[in-house]
Amino acid sequence: MTIYRAMxxxxxxxxxxxxxxxxxxxxxxYLVKQYVGKKLHEVRTPRxxxxxxxTIEATEIQLDFSKTDAIVVSTLAEAYYVVNSHLVTSxxxxxxxxxxxxxxxxxxxxYCLSQKVEKFCIFIDHSQTLDALEVYCEQKFKGQPxxxxxxxxxxxxxxxxxxxxxxNDESLNLAQRLISSSILNVIGLYTxxxxxxDSRSIDVAVDYLKSERDAALRYKNYLLEKGVxxxxxxxxxxxxxxxxxxxxxxxxxxxxxxxxxxxVFNDRQQLATQxxxxxxxxxxxxxxxxxxxxxxxxxxMDGGAxxxxxxxxxxxxxxxxxxxxxxxxxxxxxxxxxxxxxxADDFQHVNVGDVFRVIPxxxxxxxxxxxxxxxxxxxxxEIVDVWVPVKGW
Numbered sequence: 001m002t003i004y005r006a007m008x009x010x011x012x013x014x015x016x017x018x019x020x021x022x023x024x025x026x027x028x029x030y031l032v033k034q035y036v037g038k039k040l041h042e043v044r045t046p047r048x049x050x051x052x053x054x055t056i057e058a059t060e061i062q063l064d065f066s067k068t069d070a071i072v073v074s075t076l077a078e079a080y081y082v083v084n085s086h087l088v089t090s091x092x093x094x095x096x097x098x099x100x101x102x103x104x105x106x107x108x109x110x111y112c113l114s115q116k117v118e119k120f121c122i123f124i125d126h127s128q129t130l131d132a133l134e135v136y137c138e139q140k141f142k143g144q145p146x147x148x149x150x151x152x153x154x155x156x157x158x159x160x161x162x163x164x165x166x167x168n169d170e171s172l173n174l175a176q177r178l179i180s181s182s183i184l185n186v187i188g189l190y191t192x193x194x195x196x197x198d199s200r201s202i203d204v205a206v207d208y209l210k211s212e213r214d215a216a217l218r219y220k221n222y223l224l225e226k227g228v229x230x231x232x233x234x235x236x237x238x239x240x241x242x243x244x245x246x247x248x249x250x251x252x253x254x255x256x257x258x259x260x261x262x263x264v265f266n267d268r269q270q271l272a273t274q275x276x277x278x279x280x281x282x283x284x285x286x287x288x289x290x291x292x293x294x295x296x297x298x299x300x301m302d303g304g305a306x307x308x309x310x311x312x313x314x315x316x317x318x319x320x321x322x323x324x325x326x327x328x329x330x331x332x333x334x335x336x337x338x339x340x341x342x343x344a345d346d347f348q349h350v351n352v353g354d355v356f357r358v359i360p361x362x363x364x365x366x367x368x369x370x371x372x373x374x375x376x377x378x379x380x381x382e383i384v385d386v387w388v389p390v391k392g393w
Contacts (some may be wrong), residue, residue, distance in 0.1 A: 046307035078294035188232030
C-alpha cells in the first residue's frame with residue numbers, strides 16, 4: 001500500500017470561481033422588474049412556475065421553516081454560493097454537505113470551503129480517494145493541512161448507485177483507515193435509499209425506510225465489532241422521509257438524521273409513490289399551444305426535451321397537463337411536445353396561443369433547464385416574484 005501511494009499521481013485541480021459573481025446568475029432585480037405583476041399568459045414559454053404557497057424560497061426560508069442549520073448541495077457552484085452568502089455570516093447556515101463522492105481534482109475547493117463555514121462535509125467511499133487525499137495533503141501542506149476534513153463514509157444499501165459495498169474486506173479497510181486518519185474528522189455513515197422511488201403506497205415506502213434503517217444500523221454494529229466506531233447515521237430519500245411520518249419515532253432510534261431531496265417541489269414521480277398528492281406539488285412548466293391538429297386529436301406545445309428533460313415516470317408519458325387529466329404528452333422533441341387524446345369538445349375551446357401548466361416527471365432535472373423560475377401564490381395567475389437558481393458545477 002505504501003508503494004501504491006508513492007506512485008499515485010494527482011490530477012490537476014479544477015477551478016471553480018470562489019465568489020458568487022463568478023457564476024452564471026441572472027440579475028434578480030432586473031427579472032423582478034420584467035415579470036412581477038404580469039399574468040402567466042403574458043410571458044414567453046416554456047417557463048418554470050413555482051407556487052410559493054406550497055414551497056418556500058430557496059435555502060433561507062427552508063432553514064427557518066425546518067429549524068435546521070444544515071443543508072446538502074449537489075454541486076460546488078451551489079456550495080460556494082451559499083457559503084459566501086449572508087446565511088453563513090448570520091449564523092443561519094453552519095453545516096454544508098457536498099452530496100457527491102469527492103474526486104481528487106476538487107481538493108482545493110474542499111479545503112477552501114472548509115474554512116468558510118463552521119462545518120463542511122464530504123463523502124469518501126473508495127480507498128483511492130483517501131490515497132489521493134493523503135498525497136495531496138503531503139504535497140500541498142507538508143502533511144499539516146489547515147483543518148481536518150469532515151467526512152461521511154457513504155455506503156450502498158440497495159440502490160446500486162454510489163456508496164461503498166458493505167461487508168467486504170475493502171470497505172472494512174477503508175473504514176479503519178478513515179477512523180484512524182490524522183487529517184479527517186469522521187462524522188458517520190451515510191446512505192441513500194433511491195430505490196424507494198419504486199414505492200407505490202405508504203406501506204411500501206415505510207418498508208423501504210425500515211429496510212434502510214436496518215441496513216445502516218446493522219453495518220454500524222458490524223464495524224463496531226471490528227473495532228471501528230462511527231458516531232452518526234444519516235439515511236433517507238424523499239419517499240422514505242415522507243414515510244417517516246407514519247412510523248413511531250422510537251422506530252428510528254439510532255438514526256441521527258433523515259435527509260430528503262425533491263420534497264420541496266415534488267413532481268409526477270413523487271405522485272406515483274402515493275405519498276404526496278397534487279396539492280403538494282409546487283412546480284409546473286408553463287407551455288403554450290403552438291399548433292392544433294383536430295384531424296388526429298393532438299396538439300403541439302412549445303415545451304420539449306429542453307423544457308422538461310426526457311425523464312420518464314411510472315405513469316407513462318412526459319407530464320400531466322393541469323386541468324386536462326385525459327390528455328397525454330406522448331412525444332418530446334428538442335423544443336416540441338406532442339399532446340394526444342384531445343377530444344373534439346376540447347378543440348372547441350383550445351386555440352393556438354393558449355397556455356397550460358404541466359406537472360413534470362422529475363422536478364430536479366426540469367429545474368436545471370431554466371435560468372430562473374416565476375413565482376405565483378396559491379395557484380394564482382399573477383407573478384409575484386422571480387427566483388434565480390445557481391447554475392454550473
